[in-house]
Amino acid sequence: MTEHTKYLVVGSSHAALEAVTAIRMHDAEGSLTLLTRDPHLPYSPTVLPYVVSGRFAPDGIFLRDEKFFARLGVQLKRGTALKALHAERNAAELADGSEIAYEKILLATGASPAIPPIPGLDQVSYHVLRTLDDATKLNAAIKNSKQAVVLGAGLVGMHAAENLVKAGAKVTIVEMAKQLTDGYFDAIAAGLIEKAFTDNGATILTGSRVVKLAPSAVGAMLTLENGTTLEADLLLVATGVRPNMDYLAGSAVEHDRGILVSDSMQTSVPNVWSAGDCAQAKGFFTDDKVMNAILPDATEQGRIAGMAMAGDPGLKQYPGGVPLNTYHFFGRHAISVGSSRVPEGGEMVTRFDEASGRYLKAIFSADNRLTGIYGVNEFFDGGVMCQLILRRIDLSPVKQRFLAEPMKVGREIMSKTWR
Amino acid sequence: MANFGGAYNTIAFDANKCDGCGDCMTACATAKVGVGDTARSRIQIVGSADDGFELALCRQCADPKCVTVCPAAALTKNYASGVIDWNGDKCVDCLLCTVGCAYAGIALDAGTGHVAKCDTCDGAPACVPACPHDALTYVTTSRIYNEVGDWEDLFAPGLAGCQGCNTELLMRHTLRRVGPETVLATPPGCVPGMGSVGFNGTTGTKIPVFHPLLTNTAAMLAGIKRQYKRVGREVNALAIAGDGGASDVGFQSLSGAAERNEQILFMVVDNEGYMNTGMQRSSCTPYGAWTSTTPIGKGSGGMPAQGKTQDAKNLPLIMVNHRCEYVATASTAYMEDLYDKLDRAIQASKRGFAYLHVYSPCTTGWRFPTDQNMEVARKAVETNFVMLWEYNRTDGLRFTRPVDDPLPVTEYLKAMGRFRHLSPDQISHIQAKVVENLAFVKQMAHRQSA
Ligand SMILES: Cc1cc2nc3c(=O)[nH]c(=O)nc-3n(C[C@H](O)[C@H](O)[C@H](O)COP(=O)(O)OP(=O)(O)OC[C@H]3O[C@@H](n4cnc5c(N)ncnc54)[C@H](O)[C@@H]3O)c2cc1C
């Protein structure tokens, strides 16, 4: 007999958990099933670097326990993947061959590491970092590594590289782009990050492409575009992510780079919603649908989807994704909120104190709304800045003060809007 | 989900009283990190050059964004205390929580390299007593709601009161507090009108209730209480009467019961008129107020009608002059104060006559929107139009909520329609009366405590 559930939530990470909470806020009774291919209790991919470093035991990072799901009347099915979605008959086909009939389904299946098509990569053994099992394996490998190579200098690669450096390995980071953390931070900020890494003994090869890989005595031999070779006893591939949506093959659910969703996270097909790293929703700065694969957005989208599925009248439409990143490296902090693009007629202001390494960059629209703010060692409240952007608060009267003391003036404005 | 429904204590900030001295921040940093470095305080006062001071402090949200974005489960809403707890053993310093919070309630403490937030010092916040200007207060009203929420509601679930009526609130709270061992007298007025005496042969309360005449409420209730005493049963004898029934025709029996020191609790719901029967004036109706018998219009004999031409009788002060066991004024906008007084009045009524006068705005008769009840009640106190005080024979009269810096009375008057027609002269008369009343009660407070 086919199992039947009112709400089927696929995935057990940030987007899915928020949706479950939102559904239960409005519908305490309706049957709810949470399906995840991961064998573990819910955890966040974001803390995995700390499993890799050994700071946390693998069982010390769970976000919820069985009791939580029991209390909310949620049936948790772990270690079972969604294999195919048959939206035309409201059914989900699972990897074990069984089917679940749903009334409403949320696809919150997140993303997996994207593996670049480099010749020979399939011949060597390499690590990725997205699941707890990945982290456990990497944690074991890191202890024995003497010479490690990290492919990709995004935040995942940089986090892992720092772990490797601290564990005592000789680390080389290879990045195709001209700078580190491209897309997150600008060249000056990247320079500060690079310096922290090189000061701690890492080698950084930006603007470099690996063209070939082959097995070698210690592990893998990498050949770069310019002909140089590198040997690695540990290879981590961290060249970005791609959404998990293979199960859509043959379904009518529209997808592009991710699953296309409306401002209430509904897909092109009735009774199907999507949220988080697998969804492609409106951007805040553009009406085009964008990928904004960050944790805060996954929770926001998950909540909206849950409210929409449960028919909660309190639902507010998605305002569009605002990029937000916090990055903690060797005891320092970098924060970026908003877009790095200077809007037409807008203005970009930077302040950089080389001695202290304090860096601030703020971007305003023509009508003096904040559209982006970046800082390294310059602390301001990311949440406050995000609200200034989302609420399009006119900063004309305070702009100079804001630039001098963004933290203080931001707090002042938000305190005023609250009262 | 049993997580909802609790009420919590909270730190409140009155920006008007803050002068930016920073003592709260020094106290916080000293309590939390052992040094008075204000940058490390979890309460941050930020001055805006031109217009006063603002606050960055954890609001201990009910639906906290910082908790939802924390990837390490280092932040949790504590449903017992209401505080959002931070667990340093789990935190990975990712700062995502600071991105989640719209009010900078959680921020990086550069001294430790970790985030830090207000934990209300386990219910005794160091910042609050450190403020020399009372700009910070620790509001503990939640205690009442949490406690009272568990008590049985002894009033009918459905009722015939006007939408937004203050009296319903008062009925439900008062009956809950006095409890089931009570006999209730409700003379003609809004209280029976909204259902206390019941419908179709059943009462509207879960305690015995009776409907005396306007004139004999205190006398009847005193007799019933005496009979219970005679048969040896301990009950609370409670009257809930309107201001008309108490201050006009009912006054003779009220005064007599007070003089005989009958062991009853007499509560007056003062909505300043006979609202139940069509909004006629009473002796508690204030000067200038429109009622259906003090109309606005052409008038006669060349004298335009401008609302009531006499000042209100101050019934609670008259009751003080009976030297009752206990006399107090109260307002539903100040629940904690009201509850303290209810407790003391119940105790006093076991020894003798207790009188509680509650100022109770009337949405229908006073002409203000149904959602403005608390605002109107609060404005009455903030302007000193009414004063909250209590009296007993030992300690005399004392203000329980003195208003040091009262708003002009127009702030109160303009909140409702019954004063809309007032001329500048009438407003000056009312403002002068407020000053005079305050001086009078102050004098009494002074004399009694001397
Ligand atoms: C190392 C690392 C560090 C990061 N650091 C940050 C950071 O500092 N800040 C930030 O904002 N973001 C960070 N991120 C990204 C952040 O973790 C993600 O944006 C967030 O986890 C997205 O949540 P999600 O619920 O959309 O998807 P995911 O967390 O990817 O979860 C997807 C869920 O779906 C399940 N699933 C997938 N496919 C199927 C299927 N077919 N059937 C059933 N279940 C399936 C998975 O098991 C998982 O439970 C980091 C990510 C990594 C890997």
Ligand code: SF4
């Ligand atoms: S800084 Fe600590 S408390 Fe804040 S989100 Fe990160 S792990 Fe959680």
